[in-house]
Amino acid sequence: MPNNQLFISPSEEVDEYLGFKIKDIEHGLFLKAKGLRPEGDLNNLGHVLHGGHQTWVGLDPQTLNTPYEELKTLCDVLRPHSGELMVDLGAGYGRLGVVLAHLYPEVHFIGYELVDERVQEGKRIFEKLGYANGTLVTADLTSDFKLPVAEYYFIYDYGKVAHIRQTLKELDGLADQHSFTVIARGKGVQSIIEHEHPWLADIYPVHREENFSIYSMTDPDSRG
Numbered sequence: 001m002p003n004n005q006l007f008i009s010p011s012e013e014v015d016e017y018l019g020f021k022i023k024d025i026e027h028g029l030f031l032k033a034k035g036l037r038p039e040g041d042l043n044n045l046g047h048v049l050h051g052g053h054q055t056w057v058g059l060d061p062q063t064l065n066t067p068y069e070e071l072k073t074l075c076d077v078l079r080p081h082s083g084e085l086m087v088d089l090g091a092g093y094g095r096l097g098v099v100l101a102h103l104y105p106e107v108h109f110i111g112y113e114l115v116d117e118r119v120q121e122g123k124r125i126f127e128k129l130g131y132a133n134g135t136l137v138t139a140d141l142t143s144d145f146k147l148p149v150a151e152y153y154f155i156y157d158y159g160k161v162a163h164i165r166q167t168l169k170e171l172d173g174l175a176d177q178h179s180f181t182v183i184a185r186g187k188g189v190q191s192i193i194e195h196e197h198p199w200l201a202d203i204y205p206v207h208r209e210e211n212f213s214i215y216s217m218t219d220p221d222s223r224g
Contacts, residue, residue, distance in 0.1 A: 007072040007099060014068045015061075018125055022061045022093055025117050029057045053142070054159060055115050065092050066156070066185065070211060071099045074183060077207060077214060078152065082106035085150040089167060090114075090158035094122030094136045101131035109134040110148065112141060141167060149178060157186030164189050168197055175200075179217040186211075 006014060015022055033045035040048060046055035056064055080086060080100075084107055088096045091111025100109050109131075113119050116138045126134050139145055142163045147153070147170050155167060168189075171182065182200060184190045190213050194201045200215045207214040214220075 006102065007068040009068075011062055011065065011067045011069070011095075018098065019128060020093060020125060021121060022065070025121055026057070026059075026061050026064070029115070029117060033057050050114055051140075053114055053140070065095055066211075068095060068099060070209075071096050072103070073209060074154075074212065074214075075099055075103055077209075078181065078183075080104055080107045080152065084108065084152065085110065085148070086152040086154065087148060087150040088112065088154045089141055090156055091119075091122070091136060093118050094126065094134070096154060097122065097126060097131065097134040097136070098129065101126065101129045101134055105131065105133065107133065110150075111136045112139040112145070114138070114140055147171065147174060149174065150180060152181050152183065154183045154185070155189055156184070157188040161188065161192070164192055165196070168192060171200075172197060175217065181214060181216040181218065184213050184215065 006017070029049065030045065033040055033048045037045065037048045042056070042058045045057040046053060049055065049057060086096070086100065086107060086109050088094070088109070088111040091097070091113045094111045097109040097111055100107050111122065113122075113136060119136045119138045122136045126136070142159060147167070153171060155164070157164065171180075174180070182193070184193055193215060200217070204216045204218075204220055207220065
């Protein structure tokens with residue numbers, strides 16, 4: 001399937017085309033959590049498996065993961081350059097990396113995800129695609145995690161509000177060292193940025209899509 005058509009297909013079809021086994025993995029996580037807490041539900045099954053963290057075990061895979069078409073739109077807006085680094089905080093199966101592998105293979109990608117089963121499956125697909133510039137890492141963003149220096153940071157409403165604030169505070173500190181762009185998906189993280197980190201929203205006009213906003217410290221018109 002041509003790259004320009006692949007990511008406008010329904011995400012479930014794209015997963016199948018790529019060879020992802022997301023349904024099987026998520027079902028396995030669900031059964032494992034239910035075995036430990038039979039009365040558990042969406043709000044607490046992830047906590048059982050992952051040290052009290054909300055990892056959304058039991059959520060429909062297509063709700064859990066950002067749709068491919070949305071990620072393609074994000075990349076089309078950013079137009080990242082060869083050699084730049086995009087960091088995904090809470091990467092799931094690394095769908096953003098998959099889009100980059102097809103459309104911008106010379107862009108580097110690091111995705112951080114707490115659930116190792118998701119990381120290993122994403123790495124398998126990266127290897128299958130031959131995406132040498134992309135990797136996924138099993139990491140707890142709420143522990144002693146340090147952000148790498150990058151041109152782009154993708155962050156969504158993961159964990160608790162305190163965890164999002166922790167990440168944004170670290171980004172605030174990195175802003176003294178280099179310029180970057182933040183892609184925020186979800187109402188929570190966007191609200192925190194605009195109320196508690198207005199400097200990021202005020203440098204250049206915010207680019208808004210239906211489900212995410214882009215906050216840039218560099219001139220968006222310079223991309224291309």
